[in-house]
Amino acid sequence: MTTTSSMEPRLLWSSAHGRSAPAALATYGAQAALAGSIDAADPTVVFIDCVDADAKAEVSKWRSNHGAAPYLVPVVKNASPQIIVSLVTHGANDVAGHEDLLFPDAIVGRSRDEARLLHLAKSCAGTTDWLQRVADDISSPVFFKDAAGAYTGCNEAFERRLGRDRKDLTGKTVYDIAPSDLALVYQKADLALASRGGVQIYAAGLPKPSGDVGLVRFYKSVISDGASVTGIVGTIHDIGSSTAEEEIQEALRELLHHANAHEAEALRADARANADRTLLARIAGKDGAALTHLHRQYAPRLKRFLNRMTWSSHIIDEVVNDVFLVVWNKAVDFRGQSLVSTWLMAIAYRCACQAIRSEHRFANTLPLSYERHLAALHYSHDYEGADLLTKAMGQLPVDQQLAMSLSYVFGHSTEEVAAITRSTESAVKARIRRSKKRLRDIIGQVD
Numbered sequence: 001m002t003t004t005s006s007m008e009p010r011l012l013w014s015s016a017h018g019r020s021a022p023a024a025l026a027t028y029g030a031q032a033a034l035a036g037s038i039d040a041a042d043p044t045v046v047f048i049d050c051v052d053a054d055a056k057a058e059v060s061k062w063r064s065n066h067g068a069a070p071y072l073v074p075v076v077k078n079a080s081p082q083i084i085v086s087l088v089t090h091g092a093n094d095v096a097g098h099e100d101l102l103f104p105d106a107i108v109g110r111s112r113d114e115a116r117l118l119h120l121a122k123s124c125a126g127t128t129d130w131l132q133r134v135a136d137d138i139s140s141p142v143f144f145k146d147a148a149g150a151y152t153g154c155n156e157a158f159e160r161r162l163g164r165d166r167k168d169l170t171g172k173t174v175y176d177i178a179p180s181d182l183a184l185v186y187q188k189a190d191l192a193l194a195s196r197g198g199v200q201i202y203a204a205g206l207p208k209p210s211g212d213v214g215l216v217r218f219y220k221s222v223i224s225d226g227a228s229v230t231g232i233v234g235t236i237h238d239i240g241s242s243t244a245e246e247e248i249q250e251a252l253r254e255l256l257h258h259a260n261a262h263e264a265e266a267l268r269a270d271a272r273a274n275a276d277r278t279l280l281a282r283i284a285g286k287d288g289a290a291l292t293h294l295h296r297q298y299a300p301r302l303k304r305f306l307n308r309m310t311w312s313s314h315i316i317d318e319v320v321n322d323v324f325l326v327v328w329n330k331a332v333d334f335r336g337q338s339l340v341s342t343w344l345m346a347i348a349y350r351c352a353c354q355a356i357r358s359e360h361r362f363a364n365t366l367p368l369s370y371e372r373h374l375a376a377l378h379y380s381h382d383y384e385g386a387d388l389l390t391k392a393m394g395q396l397p398v399d400q401q402l403a404m405s406l407s408y409v410f411g412h413s414t415e416e417v418a419a420i421t422r423s424t425e426s427a428v429k430a431r432i433r434r435s436k437k438r439l440r441d442i443i444g445q446v447d
Helices: 055-066 081-089 098-102 105-121 128-135 156-162 180-196 244-260 262-284 288-306 313-333 340-362 370-383 388-393 398-409 414-421 425-446
Strands: 010-015 044-049 071-076 142-146 151-154 199-207 213-224 229-238
Touching: 044 055, 044 105, 055 071, 055 081, 071 081, 071 098, 071 105, 081 199, 081 213, 081 313, 098 105, 105 128, 105 213, 105 229, 128 142, 128 151, 142 156, 156 199, 156 229, 180 199, 180 213, 180 229, 262 288, 262 313, 262 340, 288 313, 288 340, 313 340, 340 414, 398 414, 398 425, 414 425
Parallel strands: 010 044, 044 071
Antiparallel strands: 142 151, 142 229, 199 213, 213 229
16 A cells, blocks of 8 residues: 555554454554553554453543544454444444454555544645545545535545546535435534534445445544634545344344244244243242343344344343343233233333433434434445345335334234334234335335
């Protein structure tokens, strides 16, 4: 990768467990992050070992101690889209999976490029020509805007990502390149950055040349002449869905399982229902082993369901914990008027609705709205996937998606879906009927 500045960002490695930097990362000159080794005046990339640590807590600690200057890359076991977005909203610049550091060329190159670009933006005296020359040698998509929010330039990677020539972009605003709801997200972010200064990191959808919308991470900073803000420089990268295909395939396997083996499944469901009631009776007697068994049996299923309501991994984990806390405290009140699985889903649905409302109300970052979270999750999961049915499902309204998922993926009856969502059977039937018609229309259009 071409280097256009002698100010090459340093690479540091931080591990709360005292582990050394991975060998492949060490070949890039990564050194241990020691007390006093961070200088805000120099561009620095810090890889944080979070494989066995709370990544959000580690990122928050680094930001508290060192401010916005270091380019932070927490290293986690699995860098799924949900984890990436969650850590980005908590202050990470990028996220690497443990396996990404076996061949770290891409993550190291991107991190150094972006850290160097934004470091230069602080001292460019308001001139974008210099930054443009730097951006042309960067593999990540880079764009520039003036103080009024109009694009003034970009590099070839950004042109390819949007499918538009930079001459066509110059003078345009976000409302010229994106749907109004997404453009409003970008504009609010730009205004917030211009008023606060510093560095801004967030995730949002971004249209692709195909017309689809992909989930990306934005990393932006102001351009200043020393007295006032003269513009904005930003980079993006697509947040891929390494786990989405697996989740899609698992969901479709369940769908086929219910469709092709309904009678056998019904018999097994009766036996499972009896076993669940026995477990719940033991939990009512404060049998911890029974709670562990029920958790092991239903936690993965609850997480898959909650993943259709929010991509936030910490909300999902908290809701699952809340569900089984309710089970522990309220098992004695279970009267057997529904299946235990239906009761658990209903608790999860109510807890998730409350958690999502609270998260949206008290978030101090720059989150997308709940509706945009859902939309971006669907884009990430479905436009990246190859399955036509999954793509079509992502086009349905949220209430119809939940009804279809609960009924056809998780195998609940119409009565159970109504109980879970606190609706009526007639309303659920109407949603499923509209969903089927809509799916036929969508698939017909795609075909």
